[in-house]
Amino acid sequence: MSTADVVRLALHIAALLLVVLGISLDLDDRGGALWSDTWTWAGFATLMALLQGAAMLPRTTLSGAGWTLGAVGAGGLLLFWTLLMLPMISTNMAFLVTLGTACATAAVLLSPDRRL
């Protein structure tokens, strides 16, 4: 595994951890995490955080659709961040999700299978 692959893997893992932790912990004394307020959006963000990791899969798996699925995941995280996190950007939850989204976007853009 080359250094670039290690960096991309670390970014994908960091993206998943940061997003899931950000929406699952009550870091701003709001009386509950995002799961208790709007579980649908929390589920969507979790699904997208898992999907962005597909960009790490080799081209031989999933008929070479790994990067496309990863890009969809990163795009979904970006949509979630724009619609829900940006208005509350000063909160701890938004900070973690912002970092996670940035990691996912960087990991997808650094992929050698990039089609963009």
Added chain:
Amino acid sequence: MPATTRQRVAVLVAALLVVLSLGLPWTTSTQTYVPGWMAPSMCVPSADGTIWCSGAFISPGFMSGSAALSGAGSVARVFLIGALVLILVAWTRGESRWLGLAGAALLVAVLLAGLAALGGQLAACAAALALLYAGLSPRAPAPA
């Protein structure tokens, strides 16, 4: 990546202006204070020595309307982030048509927010002009 140095600088400046616009105000405050009221109770003595009192009523004052919003808090944030994504796509694919689309998105955001000449809108307009310049200006001819 845009062809000439001027186009690349214009795109970078536009991206910075869009990020700046996220933090600057896009809408003014429409908050007004609606004062409360109070109706005191009234007591009426009766002939048999008892007193009948009506109830007192109180309604507290409250604020109505919305506070001033920055770009990150207003609807314009969708168009601002969309413009940043289009700038990234144009930069990586080297296709200037995406820059014109990003500039148009910023102008639509300003129109939808209502023309108020606030800092965020002005920054978005300046970014739109820079993107339109980078997208519509001729590319350098290929070396012979």
